[in-house]
Amino acid sequence: MLEAIDLTKRYGPVQALDGFSLRVEAGEIVGLVGHNGAGKTTFIEMAASLARPDTGTVTVDGQDPGRVRGRIGIAPQHIALYRSITVREHMELFGGLAGLRRAELASAIDELAVALHLTDFIDRRAGLLSGGQQRRTQAAAALIHRPSVLLLDEPTAGADPETRGALLDVVKQRAGEGAAIIYTTHYLPELVELQATIAVARAGRIIARGTSEDLLSQLPGEVLVTLDDEEIRVTTTDPGATLIDLLKRNDRNVTAVELRKPSLDDLYRSLAVNTMAVNDVS
Numbered sequence: 176m177l178e179a180i181d182l183t184k185r186y187g188p189v190q191a192l193d194g195f196s197l198r199v200e201a202g203e204i205v206g207l208v209g210h211n212g213a214g215k216t217t218f219i220e221m222a223a224s225l226a227r228p229d230t231g232t233v234t235v236d237g238q239d240p241g242r243v244r245g246r247i248g249i250a251p252q253h254i255a256l257y258r259s260i261t262v263r264e265h266m267e268l269f270g271g272l273a274g275l276r277r278a279e280l281a282s283a284i285d286e287l288a289v290a291l292h293l294t295d296f297i298d299r300r301a302g303l304l305s306g307g308q309q310r311r312t313q314a315a316a317a318l319i320h321r322p323s324v325l326l327l328d329e330p331t332a333g334a335d336p337e338t339r340g341a342l343l344d345v346v347k348q349r350a351g352e353g354a355a356i357i358y359t360t361h362y363l364p365e366l367v368e369l370q371a372t373i374a375v376a377r378a379g380r381i382i383a384r385g386t387s388e389d390l391l392s393q394l395p396g397e398v399l400v401t402l403d404d405e406e407i408r409v410t411t412t413d414p415g416a417t418l419i420d421l422l423k424r425n426d427r428n429v430t431a432v433e434l435r436k437p438s439l440d441d442l443y444r445s446l447a448v449n450t451m452a453v454n455d456v457s
């Protein structure tokens with residue numbers, strides 16, 4: 176379990192975190208979304224004990240993350256691999272640092288090699304890999320020791336569909352085994368596929384949290400009705416009631432009706448403006 180309470184962090188004039196609170200239970204995937212600069216990576220760095228907050232607390236299984244580093248797996252946003260060592264050696268290095276014994280390490284490497292499609296290049300140096308192969312290697316290094324808290328910062332950025340699919344499958348599997356997972360992305364369909372809870376960050380804090388259905392239900396949709404030759408378009412949070420009302424108030428011929436629900440693109444665009452109600456932000 177991962178819990179952040181009221182974190183603040185200032186970098187010179189920039190208030191990167193400003194009362195950031197978030198709790199992720201074992202077995203839960205929280206998709207952390209928000210525009211560039213919202214504070215997502217700053218929070219992840221604190222959860223991984225790579226930086227300290229100015230105020231507030233963050234705990235992993237009730238403890239300071241710096242004391243339980245072996246329980247945390249992190250795949251940073253930017254590729255951070257050792258160019259001169261191989262994919263297998265990365266897994267051996269990170270697994271060894273986390274205290275895996277030889278037999279455990281060997282079976283964890285075999286499992287991830289298959290799950291993340293690493294077999295063809297497992298003995299190639301990281302510096303010689305393609306971008307997608309490097310992404311998979313980075314994920315493998317984060318996953319090798321079966322951490323109870325997984326911090327994945329845009330793990331599919333620039334990845335092809337095969338890499339994306341393999342990663343999402345492993346993330347789902349790890350959540351099923353009880354890991355608490357933070358997953359940042361700018362691509363909301365991934366979070367629907369992961370059945371993640373979505374937490375929306377803006378200006379250094381979480382301003383909304385819920386399933387994609389919860390968040391979409393707070394956004395307006397559109398009703399388009401064509402009466403004789405006139406098209407009427409109404410933006411509404413309750414398209415059904417709006418449509419009935421429109422039909423009741425008009426006695427002209429209805430020649431076309433269309434209800435347009437808000438889409439994930441609308442949800443992503445809404446992150447920039449304050450359209451979302453704040454709810455259950457614990």
Ligand SMILES: Nc1ncnc2c1ncn2[C@@H]1O[C@H](COP(=O)(O)OP(=O)(O)OP(=O)(O)O)[C@@H](O)[C@H]1O
Pocket residue numbers: 186187189190191209210211212213214215216217218252
């Ligand atoms: N080490 C640092 N020094 C100075 N400013 C920083 C530092 N790290 C982050 N910031 C600033 O803090 C704010 C939050 O940055 P952060 O990287 O956490 O955002 P983000 O939500 O992860 O954005 P993105 O979607 O672009 O990855 C930004 O304004 C950024 O410029």
